[in-house]
Amino acid sequence: MNIDEQKIPQATAKRLPLYYRFLEHLHATGKQRVSSTELSDAVKVDSATIRRDFSYFGALGKKGYGYNVHYLLSFFRKTLNQEEVTKVFLIGVGNLGTALLKYNFSKGENTQIVAAFDIDSRVIGKEIGGVEVYHMNEMQSVKKSNDAAVAILTVPSSAAQESAEKIVEAGVKGILNFTPARLTIPDHVRIHHIDLSVELQTLVYFLKNYPLPT
Ligand code: ATP
Known part of the structure; x- marks a missing residue:
């Protein structure tokens, strides 16, 4: 912004x-x-x-x-920088990552997933939702030609910290963390968390404890 x-x-x-x-x-x-x-x-x-x-x-x-x-x-x-396209990386092309690539939330919004990364040879080299999947080790070189500002993290929790470190090393300044893991990252990198199960539990809690008038 x-x-x-x-x-x-x-x-x-x-x-x-x-x-x-x-x-x-x-x-x-x-x-x-x-x-x-x-x-x-x-x-x-x-x-x-x-x-x-x-x-x-x-x-x-x-x-x-x-x-x-x-x-x-x-x-x-x-x-909101809507006059420029904000480029986004996606890390972890499992079920959730694939869904986000296919959802193509960028349509009409000025954000675009420009590359995806994984370590699984079964997905590397594939194109999903029009986005090419690269090996994690290629992130730095991909960033040189496709300068992403933000990375979406959809790896398993166990791989979240090491993936976040690679994202930081590549010079990406913002992480949208979909894993439940709490990550240690440098102060100059901003991280936002989206934990779907916590969001659901919170909603259920509010429904129970603060019912809306009918
Ligand atoms: P599925 O297991 O069916 O693919 P999922 O979304 O539950 O679905 P996860 O085990 O959460 O799968 O893994 C998500 C993706 O993250 C997988 O494609 C996996 O190869 C990838 N992944 C795992 N470890 C790493 C890592 N260290 N770096 C990058 N990607 C990783």
Whole structure:
């Protein structure tokens, strides 16, 4: 992100992709303005938070008018680097890795998986979802021609630390960790965790303990 992280709180920065996706949808349907209440219903963030978030980047809604969709969209494009394609590596072409390669989440978003890596000779050299699979040892050389900013980690937990080290050695600065392993990496590398079973357990816990009014 280009945004000045000193000024925009991380919690706000995290919501930007959410806003961006919905605004793109509105723009595609020809809508020119949107109220914070409409946005709130769509992205499930309360409207006071939305107004505060938007005020950080100088988008002040007008009473009775709302926000200008085009203005917000061009701001988000710049802020989220949507004008550039962010290249992504995927490490570990098992079931989950293959699913992510085939899902091609990049369509319409400006992120693209450009190469995948594994140690299993049965997948190395194959093309999955239009992405070539290389041996782990080739990561440094692949990065020279395809400069990925981020790596998605979908290896087994037991291989997560050594794979993360290879990612760091190759010079990738962000890791999206789908394994439950907690990794030791240098401070200059940012890591985000997506643990699907923890997310599910949390949802079940909330359903049990904080049931929503029916
Ligand atoms: P499956 O075992 O059916 O492929 P899975 O997703 O459960 O599915 P895992 O055992 O979790 O498989 O392994 C995921 C992928 O990570 C496999 O393709 C495996 O070859 C790869 N892998 C394992 N160790 C490493 C490693 N050290 N570096 C890179 N890739 C690895």
